[in-house]
Amino acid sequence: MTIQTTNWHDRAKSVTLPSRPFIDGAYVDARTNETFDCIFPGDGRLLVKVASCGQDDVDAAVKSGRAAFESGAWSRMPPIERKRILMRFSELILANRDELALLETLNVGKPIANSYNGDVPSAANCIAWYAEAIDKVYGEVAATSHDMTTLIVREPLGVVAAVVPWNYPLSMAAWKLGPALATGNSVVLKPAEQSPFTALKIAELAIEAGIPRGVLNVVPGLGHIAGKALGLHMDVDCVGFTGSTEVGGYFMQYSGQSNIKRIGLELGGKSPQVVLADCDDLDFAAQTIAAGIFGNSGQVCNAGSRLIVEDKIKDKLLEKIMAHATALTPGDPLSPETKLGSIVTEEQMMRVLGYIDAGRADGAKVVAGGRRVRSETGGFFIEPTVFDSVANNMRIAQEEIFGPVLSTITVRDFDEAMTVANDTIYGLAAGVWTGSVKNAHRAAKTIKAGVVWVNCFDRGLFSVPFGGFKQSGFGRDKSLHAMDKYSDLKAIWFAH
DSSP states (O other): TTTTTTTTHHHHHHOOOSSSSSSEHHHHHOOOOOEEEEEEETTTTTEEEEEOOOOOHHHEEEHHHHHHHHHHTTSSOHHHHHHHHHHHHHHHHTTTTTHHHHHHHHHHOOOOOHHIIIHHHHHHHHHHHHHHHHGGGGOEOOOOTTTEEEEEEEEEOOOEEEEOOSSSSHHHHHHHHHHHHTTTOOEEEOOTTTHHHHHHHHHHHHHHHHHOTTEEEEOOOIIIIIIIIHHHOTTTOOOEEEHHHHHHHHHHHHHHTTTTEEEEEEOOOOOOOEEETTOOHHHHHHHHHHHHHHHHHHHOOOOOOEEEEEETHHHHHHHHHHHHHOOOOOOTTTSSSSSSOOSSSSHHHHHHHHHHHEEEEEOOOOEEEEEEEEEGOOOOEEEEEESSSTTTTHHHHHHHOSSSSEEEEEEEHHHHHHHHHOOOEEESEEEOOOHHHHHHHHHHHHSSSSSEEESSSSSSTTTOOOEETTTTEEEBTGGGGGGGGEEEEEEEEOOO
């Protein structure tokens, strides 16, 4: 069976939907009777009620993680053996590709082709990349006097809480699990309440791979209950969080109110796509800019949501982008032919539509899209939307919409483009489009963002760090730099 020949609707009728926390190596009943609804955003139907973990469940998960860590079963396992097990974990993720892709699409409404061809193999590759890194990261020997030898070694922190979002549930979990497990930590994973399925499934695969029980625990639950409990927990050593800037601020507070735990934050974005008049390929720019805001229905932290374009080429470029927007029609997430799926929840759909209304009210002009579609299905779909005549002080230009909405801001020259690009609280990513090497370098150095793409957008490798400046957070996911968040440096002095 292939993705094209599989009847995903039939598969969805028989797939097992995990709904209980995974603690100490097994699915267990939650210590609370509370649940939350998991809804399929493609048609609005209830899939299953999932256990909503509370303080007692979080305590049990952290206790299990701490016991596993202190036992040394994972934290002191020889690196070559930890590598072998994580490679097996990666292989099992790929071996369960069909089921994981289906669970991901049922949770968040993204096209099954994206889940199958993108999210699942990406997660497996991430785990494998960090597995390969385990026995290739070395300590240091410092330069000291002849009667001293000083070693600088890395040690795991202990228990790491990984709190991940709903837009790429499996991929974002892997971005945390890969480096945290590779460095020898135990992990308590809290998926977003909208998307617990794949997190719960891979916990079972981790045990099958040989990861000792207690090293990976999963607690589904609400952010203000389970997430807060992890943030305030006195026996959690680190929180790795991806999500909104608002919630990231809460975790900073929780750290100060508890044990000054390590915090790593990858937060919101309002990424500019700066197109200068000397751009020499407007067709490719338009295609890439459209993909950069409409992909995953705009539910991407680094989505290129602000088009900052010089007035000399604005009309020509905007016409090309609008053609891509109008050709991209939301469809059934379980159809292999669908390129654009749904918004994750009804609440998020209404939030995005509210921003579209706000843009109109502020005087911006909708030139493509702007409506809910496929409402007869019961699902949550919004067509790709393009605004023109946007001022950078408008809400749609300043606030993270997290939907398929592009705001076009016209500027006169390079200097104004740079001023507008940096006029935001965020600094996650940016795109620059120019045929001038000089302008490319000037722009890349001027824009305050953790990632700048020049004449491309949303490129990534696990060897390259990802993260933001300003209120887009701090610390890095991906690359060897991600391992810094989950380990501590120890200096050891030997006198002789």
